[in-house]
Amino acid sequence: MGLILLAFAARTLGAPPVAMKDEPIVSVIEYLTDAFKNGRPISEARRRNIKTKIAMFDTFSALKKTTLINWLESSTPEMIKGAANLEYAMTQLEQLGLSEKLKTISNIHRVDSMGWWLNKAPLSGRPLGARAKSRSRTAKELNLAILTHEAKDLKTYESLLTPSQSGPNVFQSRNGFEGETSLQNDGFYTSPDLKGGRGTGYAVRYKLDPRAVEGEDFVLNVDTVVVTNKNAINVVPAEPLEASKSDFFKKIVGDPRGYWQNRGQYELLRNRILNPSLSSLGEDENEIVATVRRGLRDGNSKYADILLENWFRLKVSTRHVTIAEECVSNLKLRRYATEHLLTQSFWIEQPIWIKWVGRLMEEGPTGQSLLLEHVLNQPQVVKHPRWADWMQQLVDSGRHDAAIARILGESHVRSHLRWEKWVQHLVDKGTADSELAFSVLRQTNDRPNWLKALLKRPGDHWAIAQGVFSEPAWTTHPDLLFDFIQQTHLDNDVIDKYILNQPFWRDHPRLKELTNGKPPTSVLLRQRTLKTKCVTGLLQLLK
Numbered sequence: 001m002g003l004i005l006l007a008f009a010a011r012t013l014g015a016p017p018v019a020m021k022d023e024p025i026v027s028v029i030e031y032l033t034d035a036f037k038n039g040r041p042i043s044e045a046r047r048r049n050i051k052t053k054i055a056m057f058d059t060f061s062a063l064k065k066t067t068l069i070n071w072l073e074s075s076t077p078e079m080i081k082g083a084a085n086l087e088y089a090m091t092q093l094e095q096l097g098l099s100e101k102l103k104t105i106s107n108i109h110r111v112d113s114m115g116w117w118l119n120k121a122p123l124s125g126r127p128l129g130a131r132a133k134s135r136s137r138t139a140k141e142l143n144l145a146i147l148t149h150e151a152k153d154l155k156t157y158e159s160l161l162t163p164s165q166s167g168p169n170v171f172q173s174r175n176g177f178e179g180e181t182s183l184q185n186d187g188f189y190t191s192p193d194l195k196g197g198r199g200t201g202y203a204v205r206y207k208l209d210p211r212a213v214e215g216e217d218f219v220l221n222v223d224t225v226v227v228t229n230k231n232a233i234n235v236v237p238a239e240p241l242e243a244s245k246s247d248f249f250k251k252i253v254g255d256p257r258g259y260w261q262n263r264g265q266y267e268l269l270r271n272r273i274l275n276p277s278l279s280s281l282g283e284d285e286n287e288i289v290a291t292v293r294r295g296l297r298d299g300n301s302k303y304a305d306i307l308l309e310n311w312f313r314l315k316v317s318t319r320h321v322t323i324a325e326e327c328v329s330n331l332k333l334r335r336y337a338t339e340h341l342l343t344q345s346f347w348i349e350q351p352i353w354i355k356w357v358g359r360l361m362e363e364g365p366t367g368q369s370l371l372l373e374h375v376l377n378q379p380q381v382v383k384h385p386r387w388a389d390w391m392q393q394l395v396d397s398g399r400h401d402a403a404i405a406r407i408l409g410e411s412h413v414r415s416h417l418r419w420e421k422w423v424q425h426l427v428d429k430g431t432a433d434s435e436l437a438f439s440v441l442r443q444t445n446d447r448p449n450w451l452k453a454l455l456k457r458p459g460d461h462w463a464i465a466q467g468v469f470s471e472p473a474w475t476t477h478p479d480l481l482f483d484f485i486q487q488t489h490l491d492n493d494v495i496d497k498y499i500l501n502q503p504f505w506r507d508h509p510r511l512k513e514l515t516n517g518k519p520p521t522s523v524l525l526r527q528r529t530l531k532t533k534c535v536t537g538l539l540q541l542l543k
Contacts, residue, residue: 024053036083085166086122104503111179129213140210150196157202187226201263253295256303401432409439438467478510
């Protein structure tokens with residue numbers, strides 16, 4: 001099933017740092033965020049003012065302002081996700097010239113980046129069957145009525161169910177775009193049944209207009225219906241579920257399949273009736289505890305993940321340590337317990353928490369891998385006084401270099417006193433170059449020596465191209481890029497797509513200087529091709 005990224009419910013932007021208050025581009029983003037969220041039209045006077053500020057925005061100067069870039073990278077996607085009418089918002093961003101300008105300072109190929117969101121295409125609307133052929137079949141003739149799309153998470157699911165005057169507020173999946181797995185056709189992917197195709201359980205159902213025409217408003221494949229006209233579908237409202245606290249857990253244990261098929265509504269119910277911070281569940285508590293124990297004892301381990309996720313998210317679970325102890329000790333349940341129990345702040349405060357972490361550390365690679373994947377990368381765990389010692393032990397073991405590199409790329413880890421020492425250790429060792437490129441170097445342009453060390457090795461040049469040189473931060477080191485292009489074994493198409501075709505490299509003054517003012521793409525790739533042919537010819541002569 002194609003991956004579809006959808007509009008989220010409206011939200012409020014984080015306030016910009018004081019140092020950015022005078023940046024005109026900040027006021028533009030803040031104004032448009034509010035206007036898009038509330039569906040407010042932009043007056044001509046305001047439009048002229050916005051265009052003036054956008055024209056004044058110097059992108060190359062902005063790349064040197066890390067705080068501003070970070071704020072734009074987080075705030076611009078929120079502006080788009082919160083729009084009441086995606087089609088209108090994306091059109092306005094194009095007409096104002098803001099979309100094109102901001103894409104010059106962001107990596108359009110990195111999923112969830114500012115540039116990636118600005119490069120998205122909303123599902124547009126038009127009259128039904130506007131360009132249909134006379135013999136085309138309608139949805140009614142094909143017996144298509146209800147379609148299902150599975151959202152990736154609860155937040156997206158809830159957003160999709162939020163009424164919108166502009167109709168379904170969704171993006172297309174397109175072929176050839178990162179993070180948009182379009183299997184057959186571009187459009188909004190659904191299933192012609194009640195199950196959906198992603199397997200998340202967050203099923204949103206749509207009514208397909210019986211007048212919708214195949215080939216014009218939708219495309220019917222073997223197991224998917226790709227909607228190409230948003231006017232062809234309408235959201236089917238989901239009836240809210242009602243249940244007591246104890247009945248909620250009984251549903252998970254007694255009918256896990258039914259819970260999963262309607263997971264979105266059950267989690268919305270859970271959020272209404274089960275406050276995670278409650279230290280007591282009142283008269284329902286004993287019955288809930290008995291249900292949880294029965295489920296862990298008799299239930300299918302396939303659904304234990306759901307049960308433990310819902311139980312350990314409650315602070316009241318700390319009153320029943322024996323359940324937690326049994327889960328940590330059970331090999332079948334340990335992965336779920338590690339993910340859902342050891343990451344909760346109220347469990348971290350319990351004395352027994354250190355004992356459990358220590359036990360997994362002592363188990364060797366298996367237990368340590370679970371900790372690295374689920375626990376030691378969490379912000380609330382990084383603050384623990386023992387975290388640095390555990391990390392040092394894992395670094396010294398030499399068994400988990402790739403996982404450690406991924407953790408060192410987390411923003412909440414980069415300020416740690418040992419961060420630079422650990423990164424340098426991995427750079428010198430050369431066993432996690434790919435992960436270093438994607439996780440650490442992608443956002444660390446002030447350590448060119450680390451990148452030079454990776455370039456000296458015949459390692460993963462694909463990761464360096466896509467994880468490092470495709471990022472605007474590295475425009476401060478054009479000479480390193482020039483050397484990389486001359487040395488790498490990557491195909492010209494890869495270099496062109498992920499690096500030279502990015503606006504911030506295409507218009508870079510230093511690259512133009514190196515190519516005597518000619519387009520960097522054609523000159524650098526031609527030089528590289530000629531060099532390859534010369535080397536190949538020399539090898540033939542030596543034979």
